[in-house]
Amino acid sequence: MNDLINELYQEIILDHGREPRNFGECDPHNKSADGHNPLCGDNLKLTFLLNKDDIIEDIKFTGEGCAISLASASLMTEKLKGKKIDIAEEIFNDFTNLVSGTSEDLKVLSEEDSLYALKGVGGFPMRVKCATMAWHAFKSALKS
Amino acid sequence: MNDLINELYQEIILDHGREPRNFGECDPHNKSADGHNPLCGDNLKLTFLLNKDDIIEDIKFTGEGCAISLASASLMTEKLKGKKIDIAEEIFNDFTNLVSGTSEDLKVLSEEDSLYALKGVGGFPMRVKCATMAWHAFKSALKS
């Protein structure tokens, strides 16, 4: 098997792709947004509950997509749950840098983070949009 | 001086270009049409009187254009005046063949005809439209 493929599809990705965590809709929630990849038709709906201390109390998603987009959404919800907004935004920045191949100065993500498993997407530039779809939905939900 | 240029601008062409014959408007006339070359803005107005025997009794033109278009119009009016329509149409066919470089089987035009002087236009394909502008006006006037 080719290295690029093994790097892209690490065990944790395949696992989260098959069985996404936090799949569903937050009830109650006060933030939501749709994510959509016009290139392939993949889409998701993200909902979360932001409390008065700006902490993400709960976060979930539904939708359909490839293993990369599902795993990325699933790992994102795991990572962001319980985080304060400003930190979540830093994670957003780190993550988008990581998957677009500019991963030198990550501020908050480290190799130990499960999200780091998505680094292999950098080897497949047309897949970056799969990996970032949930994240852009998160960003636009923040503005909603 | 280059041969191509001398062939294009034979004395008779320069002469008719400078002093076009039959310049004006036929009064009375029963056929008319405008000619126009959208590539350069040259234009003319052709009028003629067709009698009941289908003979072109009188034919004139006005307009502005390059030496080739003026000379061609001038020589055309000289040639067509007094001709019957069916012969005029044969002359039309011969002439368009002559200037577009397919002058093998001319039916009614011969090397002695003054129109033959326009053969040199064949060496300048973008000028063919200059040479045929008056002729297409004649053709469309016939239909009018």
Added chain:
Amino acid sequence: MDKSKFLNQNIRNDFPILSKKILEKNNLIYFDTAASSQKPNTVINETNDFYQNHYSNVSRGVHTLSVESTFRYEDARKKVQKFINAKSENEIIFTKSATEGINLIAQTFYEKYMQKGDEVILSLMEHHSNLIPWFFLRDKYGVVIKFAKINQYGEIDYNHFESLFTDKTKIVSLTHLSNVFGTELDKKAIKICNDKKVPILLDGCQSAAHLKIDVQQLECDFFVFSGHKTYGPAGIGVLYGVEELLSEMPPYQGGGGMIGEVSLEGASYADLPAKYEAGTPPLVEAHGLGVAIDYMNNIGIEKIIAHETELTKYAFNKLNELDFVEMHGGENNRNSIISFNLKNVHSHEVSSFLDVEGIAIRAGHHCCQPLMKHLGVNSTARLSFGIYNTVDEVDKFIEALHKCKEFFNK
């Protein structure tokens, strides 16, 4: 498998990109011709030669380079005319793409012949480029759009199609060869339109390089295709329309080259085909398309069809044998295109996996989102063939597909 039907493999030498190594390792197997075809040497070299020896703007100057450019451009028009057997060169309009061609027709046909409440018939399996231009008419002018159903074989349900016609039906626009199923439109669809005297536009994007096109025999009123899918350059498309319609319809874009006389008060327009070609056209690209047409003609359209049909049949049967593969559409009446899904594996995964093996297939909705919805999938994987593809490549692909399935089901 009838080996006599296949083209001589020397043809592959005509396409320089086929000797490329993907990821510095694997030979390229290009199964994405429906998205865009690769280009033979003649097309590439003639593009070169045009710029190196003959280039200037067309139609406008009287100098030598202008002559050479204009004649190349107009010669390409003649080649296209012959290629699709149009009656006259005036019926051949050069566009930038098939998409532009459909937009042009939708807009100008509406302006001349339609009004609010009039109806257009499309099908469920049209490409977005044959949907959105009509959606614009719906949104802007209140035109009604009706969609013909399709059956499980990827064919239009012709009874349903016929039932959609009313007195208000003004135009029909259908794909000539489905870019998802590879199915060819049956002539009876055109016959129905002709009988009802409703003009029909054929979206020939996928058929132009893969079927014999004779617009007079087809009896279609409009036909569009893209050069880049027919072994020609990017940036050039063709719109064919019967002269009666094109000469009545208004111009689409305005600008240099499409005018007669212009004053501050107004303008008259040039005759066909210039009327629809505002601005400096993609002249070198048009020439390249003419060269691509020569190239196809030299091989022989019939031979191309035989090769691709046989290859498609072979690949279809191979895929159909695999229990982990779900096929879309039927076996018959199919040319050069096959869509499928791997059970439980998203088409993106299939494409990325194959890519690393050197195999380029397409994954996604193929610009047919309504069809995807109808099929109940969000994307498919698609194989599409050109003259350069071989049985050997199909075998390698099937092998890789087994590996792919293993990998994702481990």
Added chain:
Amino acid sequence: MDKSKFLNQNIRNDFPILSKKILEKNNLIYFDTAASSQKPNTVINETNDFYQNHYSNVSRGVHTLSVESTFRYEDARKKVQKFINAKSENEIIFTKSATEGINLIAQTFYEKYMQKGDEVILSLMEHHSNLIPWFFLRDKYGVVIKFAKINQYGEIDYNHFESLFTDKTKIVSLTHLSNVFGTELDKKAIKICNDKKVPILLDGCQSAAHLKIDVQQLECDFFVFSGHKTYGPAGIGVLYGVEELLSEMPPYQGGGGMIGEVSLEGASYADLPAKYEAGTPPLVEAHGLGVAIDYMNNIGIEKIIAHETELTKYAFNKLNELDFVEMHGGENNRNSIISFNLKNVHSHEVSSFLDVEGIAIRAGHHCCQPLMKHLGVNSTARLSFGIYNTVDEVDKFIEALHKCKEFFNK
């Protein structure tokens, strides 16, 4: 003549066509760059290389060739963005030509911001491509067009221009560099528009390769140009628009690539810039334009301007000395273009005569019929320069012009 301002003549070796013999005899002297420029080797070679090694469709597939094509295409967009100093890549739309760009703006700007009776301001010296798209609005929707007068120097009469504004003025569209006079639009025209908060479109066809373009400094709202006039390939144009406007205006053509989600009931549209790029774009041509931009940047825009300005001045003075020549426009504020007439000799004769000597100039109305009427001529002869032209060529031209005059006055 300040020789230090001229570019090194080695530049000529970059353009293969310059070694062509016209009519197998005379060296080509190409003075028709305003109609279309010649192409440097890098542009030709990169076009080649794209087709030979990296080609497929953009944005749609996930395979390697799709990546390579998409990145080349989007990289070209970045190069254009830097070249004209746009704020964002979203403001750069690839079109097939400047003509298409103006049509796009006229139509979509009207749909969003205008209604019957609203006014557009143009000038008397606009190219047909900056007239007819607005005439369409007048014919279809009852928009009013006002024309700014010009003075004898080929400049807009700015007082008259300013007097044309009313509450109903919604957009202004002016040529940035006249394709007949070579005169540059004064910044005060833009300032007037900015002050009155009326968006202005600059037709940059003739300026893009001959002036330094900085759309932010210019403070224009829209800017269009064609690749083929800027040492790039045929079939590609650029439309710049400020993001606020482009994101509010509706899409122009519909089709693949410009959509978000599509159902039978309707569609949402993609974000900028894709929203305005329906169908497969001229991807190889866009890349070629990017390469042309690199080429110009390598030489240095300032050096290009110095060279062409000096050469234009030289040629203007030489021509102005001739009593058998009638000049159009003034001496100052002129770049790369000179229009003139030979007294009593039609420009067609001049061009055909010079052609045989190997000299390509343009003769005609230059797609500016209203301006010709204003000048009281039916056509002019036009010299236009590119980076490859030299003083020596101008001298040869002047010599040939003497012969021409003799010939026709004999």
